[in-house]
Amino acid sequence: MKIKNFAMLAGVAGLLAACGGSSKITEPADLNDQRVFFAFNSSEISEDAKNNLLGQALYMKNHEDVKIQIAGNCDERGSTDYNLALGARRANAAKEVIVKDGIDAKRISTISYGKERPLVQGSGESVWKWNRNATTTVK
Numbered sequence: 001m002k003i004k005n006f007a008m009l010a011g012v013a014g015l016l017a018a019c020g021g022s023s024k025i026t027e028p029a030d031l032n033d034q035r036v037f038f039a040f041n042s043s044e045i046s047e048d049a050k051n052n053l054l055g056q057a058l059y060m061k062n063h064e065d066v067k068i069q070i071a072g073n074c075d076e077r078g079s080t081d082y083n084l085a086l087g088a089r090r091a092n093a094a095k096e097v098i099v100k101d102g103i104d105a106k107r108i109s110t111i112s113y114g115k116e117r118p119l120v121q122g123s124g125e126s127v128w129k130w131n132r133n134a135t136t137t138v139k
Contacts, residue, residue, distance in 0.1 A: 024051040027058040031068055034136040035119075036094055037129065040075075043089035045097055053094055056136060057101035067139045070094045072112040073119065075128035080114055087112030094134040109139065 028034055034056055036049035045053070060066055072087030072094075091110035099105045120130045 024048075025054045025058065027055050027062065031056055031059055031066065031136050031138050035133045038090055038132040038134070040128070040132065041078075041086070043072075043086065043093045045093050049094070050097055053097040054101055057098045057103050060098065060103045060107065067107045067109075068136050069109045069111060069139050071117075071135045071137070072110065072114075073117060073131055073133050073135060074115045075131040076115050076118065076123065077128070078115070080116075083114035084112050087114045090132075090134045094136075 034052065036045070036052050038044070038049075039046075056068075060068070070091045072089065072091035074083040074087050074090075078086070088110065091112055095105070095108045095110055098108060115131070118127075118131045119133065119135075120127045
């Protein structure tokens with residue numbers, strides 16, 4: 001009876017490990033042009049964005065001499081001033097994830113380009129979704 005219960009517990013533990021063990025955090029080969037994307041009018045970090053940023057933090061842990069800049073970008077809607085502020089919030093939100101993972105904040109600078117440097121030209125949600133981002137480059 002005890003062996004049967006142990007075998008069942010071991011099976012449940014294995015199942016739980018298989019379900020929870022697949023991390024989406026991977027170290028990128030290069031930090032240049034790493035991007036995380038945002039919802040309209042938001043600087044909230046999604047789960048996908050967080051995993052990307054944690055991968056960037058892993059890269060920085062393995063390359064202690066690397067310093068980066070995170071640029072916040074917006075789509076074309078809204079005023080220049082509003083989008084500069086939103087871009088700054090996006091860049092700082094991305095930076096915060098990396099710093100919370102143990103990277104010295106002095107290694108990360110931020111800048112906002114607002115809507116001035118779109119990744120994709122044009123209008124409409126199919127374009128705007130790509131322009132709402134924070135882009136990492138090595139400095």
